[in-house]
Amino acid sequence: MARSASLRSPDADWTAAILLTAGLTLARFVALFRSPLELYPDEAQYWLWSRTLDFGYYSKPPMVAWAIWATTQLGGDSEAFVRLSAALFQAGATLCVFALGRRLYGGPAALAAAALYALMPAVQLSGLVVATDAPLLFFLGLTILAYADLQPAAGGRRLALASGFGAALGLAFLSKYAALYVVIGVALHLALSREARRAWSLGSALLALAVFGLVLSPNLVWNAQHGFATLHHTAANAAWGQHTPFNPANFGTFLVSQFGVFGPIPFGVLITGLILAARRRALPREDLLLLCFILPPIAVVAIQALLSRANANWSGASYLAGSVLVAGWMMRWRARRWLTAAIAIQAVLAALVLLVLVEPRAGDALGASNSLKRVRGWSQTARIVVDRARIEEGAGLSAVAVNDRFTYYALAYYGRSYFGAAGSPPLVYWLLTGKPENQAESSAPLTPQLGARVLGVAYEGWFLRDMEGDFSSAVGHEIDSVFLDPKHERRVEMFVGRGFHAQPRDPVTGRPRPPSR
Secondary structure (H helix, E strand, C coil), X not given: CHHHHHHHHHHHHHHHHHHHHHHHHHHHHHHHHHCCCCCCHHHHHHHHHHCCCCCCCCCCCCHHHHHHHHHHXXXXXXXXXXXXXXXXXXXXXXXXXXXXXXXXXXXXXXXXXXXXXXXXXXXXXXXXCCCCHHHHHHHHHHHHHHHHXXXXXXXXXHHHHHHHHHHHHHHHHHHCHHHHHHHHHHHHHHHHCHHHHXXXXXXXXXXXXXXXXXXXXXXXXXXXXXXXXXXXXXXXXXXCCCCCCCCHHHXXXXXXXXXXXXXXXXXXXXXXXXXXXXXXXXXXXHHHHHHHHHHHHHHHHHHHHHHCCCCHHHHHHHHHHHHHHHHHHHHHCCCHHHHHHHHHHHHHHHHHHHXXXXXXXXXXXXXXXXXXXXXXXXXXXXXXHHHHHHHHHCCCCCEEEECCXXXXXXXXXXXXXXXXXXXXXXXXXXXXXXXXXXXXXXXXXXXXXXXXXXXXXXXXXXXXXXXXXXXXXXXXXXXXXXXXXXXXXXXXXXXXXXXXXXXXXXXXXXXXXXXXX
């Protein structure tokens, strides 16, 4: 009888993991389709990219645009279908967590890891917002799982796993270049583990490298053809040298923020386990493998925070392996009450995220209105601009020009029926410095050829005088406000400019250059 139960347990574990994943994914689907919150401008940007499929884009690899194209082909361009792939990718990542945990620590720890991961505050948000993190985590999960399975493999299975490892790693890079952390983790593990080095033959290593190169090569070619724009943008995000060279406050803020994004108990367990491991100076092989994938993202981003700045989610590449390790440690320590408390807290936080998405007024009551203001009011903003554009069309309108990236992408999405219609003026971007600094500026700049009679749109009145100064005349000034919540509003200032001709400006400050003598 005991033997029969043990034989049934793997299927039972998988059934439980699939039910957990399906239940959470269904809850996310319901929230997405019932949410009144609008697209964040970055989401609108990715949607616009998806209208023209390519192997790369100015600031990101192509996976997020490909995913949006696929889901909007199924259901149209509504916000829910734009975001749908995020929930699907996180469902896949959750199952990867379970499979990895089961491989390293057994079924009970794997289920705990899947619950910790799926309910993690950062993962819950990532499953509801279309961005690069969800596909990255899914393909990182496949990469780490293939790497872990390859350790005892031999013969044909070793070659198959090596191919899968290379393909998954390539797809992770096509999602976000933070996949580089996995390369660092693999190198670190190979350096520290003789057993890991023995798992690779020359043939399997070359095969993995060849498949990886084959998958990634279209994006490398695209980057080469576009001056490595994505890589330059990624490097610029680090902003080294643009801040005080030593920022202990930023460093502390980043570390504290990890309790929020990873979960208070899980991150505390991770720190405790690291301290205990350092004292013992010995690690089980499964712990060593996971730590090699957890520590590089956290360490690199912490250093980034110390030298410049860092967002809380930049360490996201550590979430997946971190959930497995934390669950494994808590099961090993027999800390079941702490584990139950951790999952319960994660579940409450996840429920709050879903509640705020469906009923944003709950977020206002919780003091989150400032965080929600960028997903509110964009459709009304677009309606104000389009209504004015329709009025000005009677006298001829050569373009609608904005001076802010958020406004450009919000108008592209929420004004798509107008700007996409035949005969409508194009939506373009006014350049402050005359040099493009994002994809909107490089792909749709305002030029003299489009500048005969332009509706200018200044978000919050930013650089309004500079913008007007690039026209021979500027008339018809209008100020409109969009009320986002009881505390926040968005101001839009518009004018009609004739005869666009950009004034020479300093490429760094954007200030007008003095006339040459």
